[in-house]
Amino acid sequence: MFQSLRWLFLLTYLLVMSAIFGASSTAIYIFFSRSLEQQLNDRLQILAEAAIPSLRIIKSRGIQRLDDELPWQELFRHNQSLEWFNPKGKLLAKEGKFFANSSLSQALVDGLQEGFPILQQQGQVRTFSIAVYTEDRDKTTLRLEGYIRASESTQDLIWKLDQLRSGLIVGGVTVLLLSSISGIGLTWLTLQPMQRNLRRLKHFTGDVAHELRNPLTAISTTVDLLRNSPEELSLTQVRKLAIIDRANEQIIHLVEDLLFLSRANIASDRLDRDFNFAPIRLEELLQDLVERFEPQAQSKQIQFTPHLRTGIVVKGDSHKLSRLFSNLLDNALKYTTDGGRVALFLEQEQRFAVIRIEDTGIGIPPDSLPLIFQRFWRADAAKSEKDGLGLGLAIAQAIVQQHKGEIKVSSRLGAGSSFRVLLPLDAQA
Ligand SMILES: Nc1ncnc2c1ncn2[C@@H]1O[C@H](COP(=O)(O)OP(=O)(O)OP(=O)(O)O)[C@@H](O)[C@H]1O
Ligand SMILES: [Mg+2]
Incomplete structure (x- = not known):
């Protein structure tokens, strides 16, 4: 009984631990991946917006004339790139290593002209495109200057997420291993006193039953003796003695059955099971x-x-x-x-x-x-x-x-x- 209880405790404990760790790891993973994604998107947006002034310079004087002091250059990272397009979506210049493998599609151009930036994932490159407008001389109408597309490779992000995943898996296995070891110890510690008390109780039942047997047998023998000399007793007394005898027999039967069951219990607890077969x-x-x-x-x-x-x-x-x-x-x-x-x-x-x-x-x-x-x-x-x-x-x-x-x-x-x-x-x- 205790063996199966021990396994049940251990299994439940491990299941609970796995569920807790699984849920917390998933929460950590989701939180970190979202925050890394958000950081990447923010970086691209800042880079694209910082590069807006450079579009006019490129259009008028070409890429070679870009001023070294322009802010986008400070923001530029090794895994980022910038592309400048004219209002028709034709590429004017580009800078950097990682580019999306397609030019600006007509659908994208139409989308950008509605005034909202567009974030896209193309293979392992994340892009952030914006339309650039300048005010006309009359300051009432806006003129489309072109488009800027900032890109960044997501390899770094994928690598970080892979690292995080591996860390969580290794951590999970370690936690489960440690939990199993502590779980075995814990179940042993919890069940040990229960097992000891139950064993004592079984011995106690056996001892009580054993001690009861002698006085009961004495009653039975005395009643037999009395019934064997009926001349000294009245008829009512003989009848009452018969009732006592029957009740006593029942108690003896009960005590013997209990004694048998308690011995069977104690024997089944012993590992050696020293039955005389x-x-x-x-x-x-x-x-x-x-x-x-x-x-x-x-x-x-x-x-x-x-x-x-x-x-x-x-x-x-x-x-x-x-x-x-x-x-x-x-x-x-x-x-x-x-x-x-x-x-x-x-x-x-x-x-x-x-x-x-x-x-x-x-x-x-x-x-x-x-x-x-x-x-x-x-x-x-x-x-x-x-x-x-x-x-x-x-x-x-x-x-x-x-x-x-x-x-x-x-x-x-x-x-x-x-x-x-x-x-x-x-x-x-
Ligand atoms: N052959 C049977 N036909 C019908 N009912 C049975 C039969 N064997 C057992 N039972 C039912 O199962 C119960 C338990 O049986 P069990 O032998 O453990 O106790 P018991 O016969 O009532 O008392 P005792 O301890 O004197 O044997 C019985 O009380 C009876 O209701
Ligand atoms: Mg029976």
Whole structure:
């Protein structure tokens, strides 16, 4: 139980950590990439606007006459370029290394003439184009001087984003690795006290049950002694003693079942599982049980038929296996009405011994089937009519698990039930 809990804790912890880191990395990436893009666009806009005065100089005197003091030259970076166009979109001059591979298209020219700058990405080059106007002498009309296109290679931006991505991936893997290590430690630290307390509780239940057994047996013996000398007692006293005896028997039964379950729990917690397993001929073990239960079947006129294949050997604890099948047979006979049928089958399927106990009894409602192996669970019909504690199947399941087997049930309300137990065959037999 704790092993799976440990994995569940660790997995949840790692999932939460991955989700947190994934979300924060994405946020960081988006924030940085947007801010780098914005910086690039701002740089291009400043460069294009700073170069406006140079368009008139180029138009009148050519590129060679550009004044060294013009502000765009200070802004010019090695991965940027500038292009000057006349009002028809014809290239007049260009400066720099990285250019967009197309000239100004008519659509772009039309767009620029509407007065807004146009930002474009062409391959690995980002461009920012503007139209340049000057006022006429009359100062009332604007005259189109031409266009300026500032470009910058986005290789640098892509490289920075790649670096950021790699950094985040390496960081993420490191964080997850460290989280796994700390997660293992954390789950161990969290579960350790719980595991210790549960183990103590199981021992405590076992000890209490064990200590209760002696006084209960003493009561039972004393009551037996008293009942064996009825001449000293009145009839009412004898009846009351019988009631005490029955109640005492029930408590002894409960204590023994609890003791068995708590021992089974403690044993399943131990890694070595030091069970005393020996080869067992199932046919012989089941035949003994058939003889034991025959009188119970006859008293209810139940047709009880065994179909036992010979030569099937499993490795196990005969006392426990007897207990497992007697719990199942007891249920079959108890929950089958007078005149019904109970059949016991022993067969072999591949590497498993298959034991089936079928009855034509009251059956189990489908929604209750997942509950029947829980401790103290009893169907309403069983509670109102039959004696029992609701521990028989929990014990049966614990024994099957100790033998690395499987127990399954199918049932139809009012028609009957079938319990099927699979036990691995003894490999050496
Ligand atoms: N063969 C069966 N037919 C119908 N109902 C069954 C059958 N076997 C088990 N059940 C249902 O499952 C419940 C649990 O069975 P379980 O053997 O654990 O307890 P119990 O028989 O009530 O008491 P006890 O502890 O004495 O065995 C029963 O109370 C009954 O409702
Ligand atoms: Mg039972």
